[in-house]
Amino acid sequence: MALSSFVLNTHPFSFRVSTDIEQIVESVKLLYGDAVELDSRISLPYYEIKIKHTSLARKLFKSQSQFFCDQREPFLPMPIDKCLAMFEWGLNWVVSAHEFRHVILHSAVLAKGDKAVLFPAPPGSGKSTLTSWLSHNGWRLLSDEMALMTPNTTQVTPFVRPICLKNNAIALAKEWFPDGRFSHISPNTHKGDVIHLSPPQASWHERFNTAEVVAIVYPQYSTSTFCDIYELTKAEAFSTLTTNAFNYGVLGGTGFTTLTNLVEKCQTFEVKYNNLEELQSFLENDVL
Structure with a gap:
């Protein structure tokens, strides 16, 4: 063409x-x-x-x-x-x-109403699988990849885009969401087979609505663990959060203050799980 x-x-x-x-x-x-x-x-x-x-x-x-x-x-x-x-x-x-107007974290962001949870996680953690599940079960997607934090606040701006699913998660998502809008598969990338899933219309309709971050959850899928939850100390939370910040160093004091503010005002957990419904129940009943 x-x-x-x-x-x-x-x-x-x-x-x-x-x-x-x-x-x-x-x-x-x-x-x-x-x-x-x-x-x-x-x-x-x-x-x-x-x-x-x-x-x-x-x-x-x-x-x-x-x-x-x-x-x-x-x-x-x-x-x-x-x-x-x-x-x-x-x-x-x-x-x-x-982008330097926001402090950017490598993290999924989902919300119920105006309360958001950050889900920073490395590749292989099951983050995008969790993102797809929550966004199709009552949560709104703000981002699958980037948390755009307003400097010196806990406010996060949506950057709604398709969810990137990989390898075994592709078949799971197609089984869970038979009416979902899926792309073709991009085969044999450096991340394996990759497909993209459009989030539900509710997330698109609310893509201009900011939310307040109330918690940070580090998810790790584990086949042998039903749902184990560990609360992190403030020092652990800050150290881990800095490793997930794209422009923290470039923004200097603004980046430091923003991450410190998040850690001081938000609960922070590490969760190992193999049951999405149990994790969702924890988020909705004990975190929000």
Whole structure:
């Protein structure tokens, strides 16, 4: 297809996306719904994004995709069947590398009403599986990847986007949510097989509504553990939270004050579990 463009309005950011990959256009429309403006002249975007085929020769014989932000190329080209994963990871890179109005934590964020819980966790912890479960069972998704904290407060701004599921979690999510809006699978990435799931409409409708963080929960899926809960000390909570902060060092005193404020005002737990319903019950009855 010829190069086309659209604007993706993912509050609080917008991206003008130019692409010649039909799979990108169709997948983004499916996953983001009315956050996509097909007339790219309507809005003034924060960032200019391009994801396109590589050279004509590669397009014909070994199809690959490239991702650019304002002419910078942060990744090596990837096979075209991984283009959506590249696009989503590219958006993560753009925000984490350029955004300094918020203190950014690598964390899922979900809320009931205006009370939010942060779920920072490393890869393999089951964070996104938990995110998909809660967002389809009465919670609203603010983010699967990034907590955008207003400096010096406990207020978090939504950055609603699709949930990234990997490997065994893909079949589980398709069984749990047969009517969910799933992308195609991006196979054999460095994270394994990857698929994206659009959150329920309620999360999209409330994507402009901030929430107050009341707790921080570090989830770790464990096949042998039903639901074990450990409360962290303030020192443990602060130390662990700093390792999940993208721009903490760059923001200096503002970053330090924001994380200190979170730790002082929020309960912090580490949870090992193999039962999502039990974990949800703990969150709703003992945390919120």
